[in-house]
Amino acid sequence: MKSKSNNKVKVVFYLNSEDKNAIKEQCDILQITPSFFIRNAVLDNLNKPVFLKNTNNIETKIYLTTLNMIGNNLNQIAKKLNSNAKFILIDQQIVLKEIERIKEHIAEINSKI
Numbered sequence: 034m035k036s037k038s039n040n041k042v043k044v045v046f047y048l049n050s051e052d053k054n055a056i057k058e059q060c061d062i063l064q065i066t067p068s069f070f071i072r073n074a075v076l077d078n079l080n081k082p083v084f085l086k087n088t089n090n091i092e093t094k095i096y097l098t099t100l101n102m103i104g105n106n107l108n109q110i111a112k113k114l115n116s117n118a119k120f121i122l123i124d125q126q127i128v129l130k131e132i133e134r135i136k137e138h139i140a141e142i143n144s145k146i
Contacts (some may be wrong), residue, residue, distance in 0.1 A: 096142050103135050 048056070060070050073083045110128055 092145070096145065099138055099142065103138055106131055106135060 056067055056070060060067050063070070077083045110131060113128070
């Protein structure tokens with residue numbers, strides 16, 4: 034069995050509370066860990082390659098979630114339409130309102146992209 038070599042070395046240093054909180058706040062904004070942030074800051078000062086982490090845009094996550102909900106709604110509408118079930122007037126109104134709501138969401142998302 035091959036053992037994976039690990040050349041990482043633990044480095045310990047101390048910060049005052051104010052500096053630690055400033056680093057934590059910055060990391061929360063960037064959605065990265067403090068160790069990743071500090072490692073990249075040190076490497077940058079040593080003119081070494083800095084590894085950038087792809088941060089997930091919160092708005093993008095919200096839009097993707099909304100798109101998933103729209104897809105689910107469309108699937109439910111299609112299933113009901115394809116089930117040969119008889120629609121009563123209330124069902125038809127609900128479907129039309131849902132389609133209108135979906136159109137509004139799509140227009141909103143398109144305007145943000």
